[in-house]
Amino acid sequence: MSAPVIDSVRTIAPKTPGKRSGKSQRTTPARFDTALGWNDRPGTAWALRILLCAIALAVFAAPFLAILSGAFTKNASGSSLSFLPHDSTLLNFTVAGERGIWDYFTNSLVIAGGGLLLQLVVCTLAAYALARHRFRGQALILTLFMLTMMLPEEVIAIPLSLVLGDVPVVHLDLKGTVWGVILPLGAWGFSVMMLTEFMKDIPDEIEEAARLDGVGELRMLWQIVLPLCKPALGVAGVLGFIMIWDQYLLPLIAAKDPTDYTVTVALSVLRTDPEVGSGVVLAGAVIALVPSLIVYLLLQRSLVTGIAAGATKG
Numbered sequence: 613m614s615a616p617v618i619d620s621v622r623t624i625a626p627k628t629p630g631k632r633s634g635k636s637q638r639t640t641p642a643r644f645d646t647a648l649g650w651n652d653r654p655g656t657a658w659a660l661r662i663l664l665c666a667i668a669l670a671v672f673a674a675p676f677l678a679i680l681s682g683a684f685t686k687n688a689s690g691s692s693l694s695f696l697p698h699d700s701t702l703l704n705f706t707v708a709g710e711r712g713i714w715d716y717f718t719n720s721l722v723i724a725g726g727g728l729l730l731q732l733v734v735c736t737l738a739a740y741a742l743a744r745h746r747f748r749g750q751a752l753i754l755t756l757f758m759l760t761m762m763l764p765e766e767v768i769a770i771p772l773s774l775v776l777g778d779v780p781v782v783h784l785d786l787k788g789t790v791w792g793v794i795l796p797l798g799a800w801g802f803s804v805m806m807l808t809e810f811m812k813d814i815p816d817e818i819e820e821a822a823r824l825d826g827v828g829e830l831r832m833l834w835q836i837v838l839p840l841c842k843p844a845l846g847v848a849g850v851l852g853f854i855m856i857w858d859q860y861l862l863p864l865i866a867a868k869d870p871t872d873y874t875v876t877v878a879l880s881v882l883r884t885d886p887e888v889g890s891g892v893v894l895a896g897a898v899i900a901l902v903p904s905l906i907v908y909l910l911l912q913r914s915l916v917t918g919i920a921a922g923a924t925k926g
Contacts, residue, residue, distance in 0.1 A: 676901075679894050679897050679898060679901075680898060681696055681697045682697075682890060682891055682894040683704055683705070683891065683894040683895040683897070683898045684697040684700050684701065684702070684704070685697040685698050685699060685700065685701070685704075685891055686698070686699035686700075686701040686703065686704075686891065687699070687889065687891065703891075704889075704891040704892050704894065704895035705895045705899075707888060707892045707895075708882070708888075708892050708895045708896045708899065711878075711882060711885070711888065711892070712871075712878070713875065713878060713882075713895075713896050713899060715871065716873050716874055716875040716877070716878035717875045717899060717900075719790070719863075719872065719873065719874050719875070720857060720874040720875040720876070720900075720903075721903070722790055723790055723793045723794055723856065723859075723863070723874060724853055724856045724857045724903070726790065726794045727793065727794045727797040727798070727856045728849065728852050728853050728856055730794060730795075730797070730798040731797055731798055731799065731800055731803065731848075731852050731856070732803070732845070732848060732849065732852065734798050734799045735799060735800060735803040735804045735807055735848065736807060736833070736838070736845075737833075738757075738799065738804050738808075739803075739804050739805075739806075739807030739808040739810075739811055740807075740811060740833050740837060742754060742804070742808045743807075743808045743809075743810075743811035743812045743814075744811060744814075744819065744837070754805065754808070757801040757804050757805060758801060758805065759801075760801040761801040761802060765861045765862070766861070769861055769865055772796060772862070772865065773865045773866075776792045776796075776865070776866055786866070787866055787867070787868050788866075788867065788868030788869060788872055789866075792866035793859070793862055793863050793866045793874075796862060797855075797856050797859070797862070800852060800855065802851070803848040803851075803852055806844055806847065806848060807841060807844050807845075807848060810840075810841050810843075810844040811837060811841060814837060814840055814841075818836060819832065819836070822836055842914065843914060843917045843918035844918050845914075845918075846911050846913075846914020846915055846917065846918045847914070847915055847918035849907075849911060849914070850907060850908060850911045850912075850914070850915045851915075853903075853904070853907050854904055854907070854908075857876075857903060857904055858876060858904075859874065859876065860876045860877060860880075863876070863877050864877050875896070875899065875900045876900065878896065879893065879896050879897060879900060882896050
């Protein structure tokens with residue numbers, strides 16, 4: 613006795629069987645399938661999945677909704693936030709602007725933009741050298757990059773502050789400048805290792821054929837390797853921007869004056885200001901959240917594609 617066969621599609625016959633066309637038959641799914649195994653038949657499993665999704669949504673969305681509501685609420689209190697604003701007002705954003713939040717926001721944009729550009733360039737060049745070339749000490753260099761990811765910022769804060777105050781060899785004082793924050797962020801071990809693994813999967817035949825055509829190193833990287841690594845570059849761009857934007861300790865130790873602060877440091881200053889309430893702090897938090905949300909929404913497809921490609925490669 614043969615096992616029953618479950619047909620997952622229904623075949624719809626064409627309305628005019630006498631005529632032949634390129635699409636003589638169409639197939640439609642017999643059920644609505646997703647990665648979670650959902651279907652169009654409500655039941656216990658269907659209700660459980662709805663409940664789990666609602667719990668996850670509440671856990672991740674509730675803090676954001678509370679911040680957004682408090683930012684538009686007059687006389688908001690940190691101990692009694694709600695999901696809907698009461699006595700809606702834009703006064704909190706006005707007061708935050710008077711406290712210089714937009715100047716700090718501009719500092720953050722300059723640092724995040726310049727730091728991300730430098731980071732992508734440095735990490736791409738380093739990954740290309742580690743992935744497509746063989747030399748002595750290669751494993752040691754990869755290990756050092758990995759070790760940089762294991763060191764907490766508090767451990768290197770004092771040495772980094774001394775280096776920024778008097779850069780070796782050139783003896784420059786970078787404190788109080790955007791370069792004091794951008795240069796230490798110029799290389800990130802995570803991006804180097806991720807890009808290295810992606811570049812290693814590029815077939816050697818492609819590179820050999822390009823070299824026979826006289827392609828040099830920079831052209832090889834720009835026209836052949838990088839287009840094949842777009843998913844990885846998308847992941848490096850999104851995560852790198854969020855990492856730089858969320859920096860707190862580095863802008864603090866690199867600043868000489870409060871005007872050098874970034875928006876993340878400015879939020880702590882607003883929080884300790886006795887003349888402003890919780891609503892102003894929450895308004896500043898909403899302003900600080902906007903760039904990260906925009907970058908994620910614009911590059912979410914690249915982020916998902918890159919993560920999926922990294923999970924299934926090989």
